[in-house]
Amino acid sequence: MTADATAPVAKPTVPAEEFAERRRRAAAAARARGLAGLLVCSRGGGTLDRYADVLYLTNFYTHFPFIPDFEGNWSARAHTFLILPVDEVPELVIDVPDDGRIRLADGRVTYSDFVLDDAVKALKTAGLGSARIGLVGGDVLTFTMLNKLRVALPELVIEPADDLLMGLRSIKSPAEIALLRRASAIGSRMIEAMMDAAVTGASHGDVVAAGLNYLVPAGGMLYNSFMASGRGGDPSRFAKSNFPTWGSDKRLADGDWIRLGISGAVDGYVFDLARSKAVGPVTNRQVELFESAIASIEATLAAIRPGATAGDLGAAGLDKQKSMGFAVDGVFSAMGHGIGLGWDDPWLARGVATPIVPNMVLSVERTIMQDGYLGDYEESVLITPDGYERLTDATTRFW
Template sequence: MTKPIIPAEEFAERRARAVDAARARGLDGLLVASRGGGTLDRYADVLYLTNFYTHFPFIPDFEGNWSARAHTFLVLPVDAAPELLIDVPDDGRIRLADGKVSYSDFVLEDTAEALKRAGLARGRVGLVGGDVLTFTMLNKLKAALPDLTLVPADDVLTKLRSIKSPGEIALLRRASQVGSRMIEAMMAAAEPGASHGDVVAAGLNHLVPAGGILYNSFMASGRGGDPSRLAKSNFPTWGSEKRLEKGDWIRLGISGAVDGYVFDLARAKAVGPVSARQVELFEAAIACIEATLGAIRPGATAHDLGAAGLGKQTALGFKIDGVFSAMGHGIGLGWDDPWLARGVTTPILPNMVLSVERTITQDGYLGDFEESILVTPDGYELITDAPRRFW
């Protein structure tokens, strides 16, 4: 069956009709926003505090029928019992013995009532996770509670979540081991004739039985000096129809979660015999990671790690011109602090778990490498254990 294709002209016609409608209403223009993904989304803060995750996908509010689907709110007063507002039934995992759990189709309205019950209707309340609220939801909350003052407070949980407990470290080890086995399966499947989809499917055959979920798989393949061989896709990231050929390189950067805790790693290899130029790029990415990890010591900051890795890249003769200017980040129930970038003064402390990553490109070649590590009192310990080199 031939894949349907919408012609470019149709998209232009749609935009023209939207502009006409805006003009007819006296508007100067439109701001069109979307929310993508949803496989994991932004669940970390409530899960961190209550062990609750809503699996319901985001849908717009339908007045009189539901509100704030895919959203969860925890009302956490300083001098009263907490209340958790959820949009799907508890599956038995919620941990909130000292508080109340309210399941509702009208999550937003019930959150406003919970704030009233907590005596916070006229309070000054810190808002954690404000980036997950839509403009409409926030305005409805303000209308229901006109005397409530909300102030940004993301840093409260950012700081707490950056240092992992022994239980969290155990979960992150398990997640990284599952991710390591997944990427091994994907690398084994990356042979001549395979598509990017075939490669991801091989990894999912391990990930899904292990109870994990894929968040994304950054994929690209190509051949130095031959732009026609470059293969990548945004939606889905494994959607390219090109098949691998001998002489190509391929990079795999995968992330997902097991029991909510994230794995994040990357590898690259040659398809068929490896060339010296491919090895140069592959090894450069590894060298940048090694330089970053070498900067971990008591008293080090996120700046020190970022500067060490990026400095190694420039010393090797590769420009820093990618879309990601950090050498990595914390991981836990998502992408945590700190970001390993120049100028970030956050200290690197024991029991942080970091993913250290670098992608390097030049002349149509690409090297990609990422490891996850546990910071220890005198250094670090790898928690990813996939082979480093596939050549």
């Protein structure tokens, strides 16, 4: 089937009052932990890398690319700080002008070239200069930035607090579910366009270009396209590239398989799905791998029921894979993860005790390899009170 980028897709939005409620709940969680407030840091830079926390709380994203600090000229470009005291007015420090999307009616917005310096000032203004606070997004701070923060505020006590916000983000509101439903629909059409383009003689780049021709007009942004092709047997053939992931110079040929694992975002909300198919006539051995990946996902989904944990789901899928004779020896030992404004909790892995509850959105994924053959499949689902609803609706089988 051919995707139509001109087809209208309703565009949901998150109301301003929801952002205020998120901040209220985040501040309450900080207070319950004995913290005086939160310092929330995100990085944008025109990519999809670690923008989620500030966007979740304020609807702000910076498109400025990351550049090293230049003393006397700028600091922390591509970074954004939300200072969220438990009892005072919040302040958002940004490095590009507000385009009208910020939702912070109860707080202040400071636009500055010196983002880190003004974040320090905001902490002092909020009475947090020597307080005990939680840091959300510490992994996006450079060592230099963290050092400057400690030098400027030597009495400030900082504790990791990513789990507070991740707990809030793991349960989606009706508006977020609508945004994830739309993102999954666009991702589904994108991967179908890519599968249509995966024909004899095409390159991996040709396949990605076909998907982008749908995604870009639809207002989406590509995070990555994990691509591989090849053929099984002896000798086997395997074609992939790491940088970019669609950079292989091998062209598809009859007898190959190809797998596509794509992720991206629409209005910040992530789609994440995978499919496999044969190039040219399909063989029984190819189908065995394709169907085994699907069966592992279906076993995981079958484990979704009231009272189930993330560990139950992970074990169900991995046990199914082993029961079909495929070793669990890949680099990714989970059966999936939550999605929202990025990769959310929980991870579907053995031993994870997090309950699976309504209004979580999960991406369930599995790649299976054997003897040079590969099957890959991923679906996104909304957890409902009595089970789940599929959000991805891309064609399942291309054979």
